[in-house]
Amino acid sequence: MALIDLANPTRFLKFANSAIPWLAGLTVLAFGFGITQIMGAPDDYQQGATVKIMYLHVPSAWLGMLGWGLMTVAALGTLVWRHPLADVAAKAAAPIGAAFTLLCLVTGSLWGRPEWGTYWVWDARLTSELVLFLLYLAVIALWGTVEDPSRAARAVAVLTLVGAIDLPIIKFSVEWWNTLHQGASVFRPGGSTIYPTILIPLLVMAAAFTLLFATLVVAAMRNEILRRRVRTLQLMQASSAS
Amino acid sequence: MTPLAALLVRDMRLAVRVGGGALMGVLFFLVVVSLTPFAIGPDLVLLKRIGPAILWLAALLASLLALDRLFAGDHDDGSLDLILTGHAPLELVVAVKGLAHWLTTGLPLVICAPLIGLLLNLDLPAEAVLMLTLLVGTPALTFIGLIGAAIAVTLRRGGLLLAVIVLPLTVPVLIFGVAAANAAIAGLSPFGTPFTILCALTLASLVVGPFAAAAALRQEME
Numbered sequence: 082m083a084l085i086d087l088a089n090p091t092r093f094l095k096f097a098n099s100a101i102p103w104l105a106g107l108t109v110l111a112f113g114f115g116i117t118q119i120m121g122a123p124d125d126y127q128q129g130a131t132v133k134i135m136y137l138h139v140p141s142a143w144l145g146m147l148g149w150g151l152m153t154v155a156a157l158g159t160l161v162w163r164h165p166l167a168d169v170a171a172k173a174a175a176p177i178g179a180a181f182t183l184l185c186l187v188t189g190s191l192w193g194r195p196e197w198g199t200y201w202v203w204d205a206r207l208t209s210e211l212v213l214f215l216l217y218l219a220v221i222a223l224w225g226t227v228e229d230p231s232r233a234a235r236a237v238a239v240l241t242l243v244g245a246i247d248l249p250i251i252k253f254s255v256e257w258w259n260t261l262h263q264g265a266s267v268f269r270p271g272g273s274t275i276y277p278t279i280l281i282p283l284l285v286m287a288a289a290f291t292l293l294f295a296t297l298v299v300a301a302m303r304n305e306i307l308r309r310r311v312r313t314l315q316l317m318q319a320s321s322a323s
Numbered sequence: 324m325t326p327l328a329a330l331l332v333r334d335m336r337l338a339v340r341v342g343g344g345a346l347m348g349v350l351f352f353l354v355v356v357s358l359t360p361f362a363i364g365p366d367l368v369l370l371k372r373i374g375p376a377i378l379w380l381a382a383l384l385a386s387l388l389a390l391d392r393l394f395a396g397d398h399d400d401g402s403l404d405l406i407l408t409g410h411a412p413l414e415l416v417v418a419v420k421g422l423a424h425w426l427t428t429g430l431p432l433v434i435c436a437p438l439i440g441l442l443l444n445l446d447l448p449a450e451a452v453l454m455l456t457l458l459v460g461t462p463a464l465t466f467i468g469l470i471g472a473a474i475a476v477t478l479r480r481g482g483l484l485l486a487v488i489v490l491p492l493t494v495p496v497l498i499f500g501v502a503a504a505n506a507a508i509a510g511l512s513p514f515g516t517p518f519t520i521l522c523a524l525t526l527a528s529l530v531v532g533p534f535a536a537a538a539a540l541r542q543e544m545e
Binding site for chain 2: 238
């Protein structure tokens with residue numbers, strides 16, 4: 082069975098039904114491993130144990146951006162290739178990506194209070210991440226405004242592609258502007274500047290969060306396909322009753 | 324007269340006639356700027372310091388509210404379907420409509436800004452700089468708004484959704500517009516840096532806006 086066979090909604094449902102328990106199990110294992118890694122990781126010499134918020138904050142930020150990246154690819158799938166499940170993926174990913182972005186903003190704010198002395202500052206990194214959150218909310222609002230899912234999909238696809246400009250802005254904001262938020266420490270030219278005893282737990286948590294994201298998106302896609310089937314059945318019933 | 328020129332003239336004539344709403348934007352601009360001293364207090368020194376920011380915010384909101392009538396009127400009476408079947412590329416048609424919208428909404432804002440700036444105790448050099456930044460920045464607001472207007476064209480109550488879509492995209496224009504005005508007024512940082520970035524944002528929106536709006540229109544009107 083080739084990957085393209087998953088474009089068929091029925092086959093995708095079968096795949097989802099068998100894949101979700103495995104993905105969920107792997108996610109639980111990964112989080113378990115990640116938490117033990119975190120407990121074994123050293124405290125920061127200045128921040129103490131507060132630095133461990135990083136293990137929540139950084140993966141949420143990465144996944145918020147991955148969510149919009151997934152939506153961008155799905156938008157291309159809808160507009161360019163007319164892939165049948167592209168808009169289902171986009172609709173499923175939007176609230177999940179928004180939740181991770183909100184988690185990033187909240188954990189960052191809670192981390193900033195003891196470390197920077199403020200819950201919020203209008204520097205480039207935080208502002209562009211907030212704009213990403215607002216864009217997520219705009220997309221979710223647009224999904225809820227147009228009745229027909231396939232017409233909504235096309236409008237949302239255009240908005241998603243326009244909003245994708247925010248992703249490089251967030252990534253390079255700490256380079257282009259003088260920000261209170263620290264500069265890139267993991268994905269930077271010359272390699273990571275974090276010592277392995279802290280980097281390894283971070284990467285393990287990132288993998289765990291990514292598995293969580295995958296589990297949630299596949300489950301949400303399954304729900305969306307079933308929701309559309311219910312809607313079709315209701316429409317058929319309404320038209321046959323008249 | 325070429326079809327695109329005819330479209331431009333038509334849109335401008337429709338905007339200035341009664342019910343077209345062209346100068347309503349200026350009136351809204353005046354009302355918003357008049358409201359701010361009621362909220363902030365009449366301290367003239369404070370108003371002078373935040374004057375450029377208030378004027379820019381009011382210009383942004385006035386442009387936003389006028390975006391409704393960009394495509395909605397044509398959609399309601401069926402002209403939009405006719406326009407979509409024309410020979411001219413849809414991107415150019417949308418750009419021309421954006422130009423007409425800016426000439427009847429944005430440009431009056433720019434011209435009235437100095438007079439309204441007097442309410443906020445701005446002095447003449449400050450008003451001149453502000454007018455320049457608004458002149459360069461309001462086309463960006465219109466052309467980014469084109470995207471939201473095209474997406475929301477078929478919705479009946481699209482007003483607030485339009486704001487939710489357009490406002491995050493106009494944040495950079497607002498940031499650099501106010502930064503340029505404040506840099507020139509305070510004289511502490513160079514005016515050129517934020518101003519050239521503002522020009523770049525406008526030029527980019529002149530391209531991206533019509534393309535994205537045309538794509539959205541094609542999808543919505545199928």
